[in-house]
Amino acid sequence: MKNRLEELRKARGITQEELAALLEVSRQTISSLEKGRYNPSILLAFKISRYFGQSIEDIFLYEEDAQ
């Protein structure tokens, strides 16, 4: 699933390590999320959306064809 995580993170001026520490996940998880290789659990998606102050749909872009 595509997402705007990298764009939002860079707009905030924080590193992957810092975002990982804030969300209490590993840096590799942030890296995988940004590359679209890993889809987060609903709990992590909520954590991310709350941190950036945006809805989940605005951050994670659902594509029906990808299923």
Place this chain on the structure above:
Amino acid sequence: MKRRRNRGWVLFLLGLALLLGAWLLLKLIPDLDAGHWRVVPFLALGVGCGLFGGGAGELLAVQAMKKHPELQKQQEIAEKDERNVALGNAAKAKGYDVMTFSFGAMLLFSALMEADLALTLVLVAAYLFIQFYTLWWRFKLEKEM
């Protein structure tokens, strides 16, 4: 952290006790080599070494983390990280699938080679136990999720 330290001490002391037990058995019962029990001290030695090493490792890790709390935090995050947990579970599931087939093939070869029946039956029992344990978890998880 406390639980980990306690587990470390239990493993360490249990390992030490087994090592001492093995040494005592070998020293105090000289004709042990001749009997059916000759394997016991060496088994205790092997298991004792493993437990002693594992326990000592745990205690050293706890000590190192006490001095560096940020290391402990990182360790906790790595253990609870959902991607790490998902990767571990997926890898275990793949391993289980391969084990099911390889274990089945081993049982078949064991029967074809006319190996000791008792050994074959023990292997069959272990295989069935694993399969039923998997089914039991399947039903349990079906109810929970």
